[in-house]
Amino acid sequence: MANTVIVVIDGFGVGAMPDAGSLRPGDLTADTCGHVLDHARTAFGRPLRLPVLGALGLGLVHPHPDLARRTHLPVAVGRAALGYPGADTFAGHQTMMGADFSRVTVARLADHIDEVTDALTEAGHRAERLEGQPLLMVDGSVLVHDNLEADPGINWNASGRIDEVAFDGPGGILAIARTVRAVAPVARVIAVGGHADGPLAAYVRPGDGGTVGLDTPATGFYRNSGLQVQHLGAPLDHTRQLPEMAARAGIPVTLVGKAADILVCDAATRHPAVETADVLTHTLEAVRAGGDGLVVANVQETDLAGHQQDTGRYGRLLEQVDAGLAALVALLDTPGDRLMVTGDHGNDPTIGHAHHTREYVPVLIHRPGADGVELLPDANSLADVGATAAVSLGLNPEDLAGGTPFHRA
Incomplete structure (x- = not known):
């Protein structure tokens, strides 16, 4: 050696x-x-x-x-x-x-949205499509969505404003991301919390390949202090x-x-x-x-x-x-x-x-x-x-x- x-x-x-x-x-x-x-x-x-x-x-x-x-x-x-x-x-x-x-696998959230909704509901969360789009608003504060910063279908995110919901702890952004991780077929589910310049719904946009997600750079998460991120890889x-x-x-x-x-x-x-x-x-x-x-x-x-x-x-x-x-x-x-x-x-x-x-x-x-x-x-x-x-x-x-x-x- x-x-x-x-x-x-x-x-x-x-x-x-x-x-x-x-x-x-x-x-x-x-x-x-x-x-x-x-x-x-x-x-x-x-x-x-x-x-x-x-x-x-x-x-x-x-x-x-x-x-x-x-x-x-x-x-x-x-x-x-x-x-x-x-x-x-x-x-x-x-x-x-x-x-x-x-x-x-490479998959859009839209391809598995019913499965993800059921998992979140069984975990005690309220999960609803945001204005009929293929992404979820969970408990009125956390978005579960396609990651638009990687190629379509590589990663999904659970994103929230930490002045509205805790990053960690019961019901927090990370707990929601872990529930999604348990049923996600993609390589990573990323929990993201930070201080945004406005409501997250205002920064939702379509991505490539039929994805829909949060334009995270536009939210101000990266510019503002307090950003918290945790990557949950595939088992x-x-x-x-x-x-x-x-x-x-x-x-x-x-x-x-x-x-x-x-x-x-x-x-x-x-x-x-x-x-x-x-x-x-x-x-x-x-x-x-x-x-x-x-x-x-x-x-x-x-x-x-x-x-x-x-x-x-x-x-x-x-x-x-x-x-x-x-x-x-x-x-x-x-x-x-x-x-x-x-x-x-x-x-x-x-x-x-x-x-x-x-x-x-x-x-x-x-x-x-x-x-x-x-x-x-x-x-x-x-x-x-x-x-x-x-x-x-x-x-x-x-x-x-x-x-x-x-x-x-």
């Missing part, structure tokens, strides 16, 4: 999957990596400086002319399909850690995911960035962070601390740049990540160490909308002590990343709920 570090560049895709256009036909042209590189040539007057991503083999899975086609590092290089419905950070990370998402057997398996085997586990917020492992050391500099610092510190272990780090700001459709910011962040990877490559030099760089979905900032894009993601594995370069076949699921990490940690990948190790990776 040695150090195994998984760095997830959030929203970093390398080209559309075949089903990327099922919701938006234009997404078949999605290519986060290629379009960010193209933009840099125009906006910066130079190629992006990504020597380490190049040395890790990015140019072997993406044909962009600004990426090197050769590497001197001992690497295994390929790409992975997502292996879960839609394109979502929560589902991506859970799948990557070995979860089985086969029972999670998963976390004991069959990589962090819990590693911890049970006595392997130290460190979760950094968004990974610290969305992955389950009671024994893990957690460093939540959003700024890329902080994520890289915590990751490097975890490796420098010595001792063999598992580190899973999420670089979130690339995803935020994609949502903001800010191609220039995305490019600058990639250069910042590349510099951090240089330090990690220098530290992880013992045979058996592994640095695995990947993504959880795409988020092409040039695509014309602010949603994630369903793209393949790179799988770049630095393997000190190995020989040469291995080109990996396309993986059907991100779960193969977790299975490969399990092998490097001396764990049995068959104990995960999903995933198959890459050969010799």
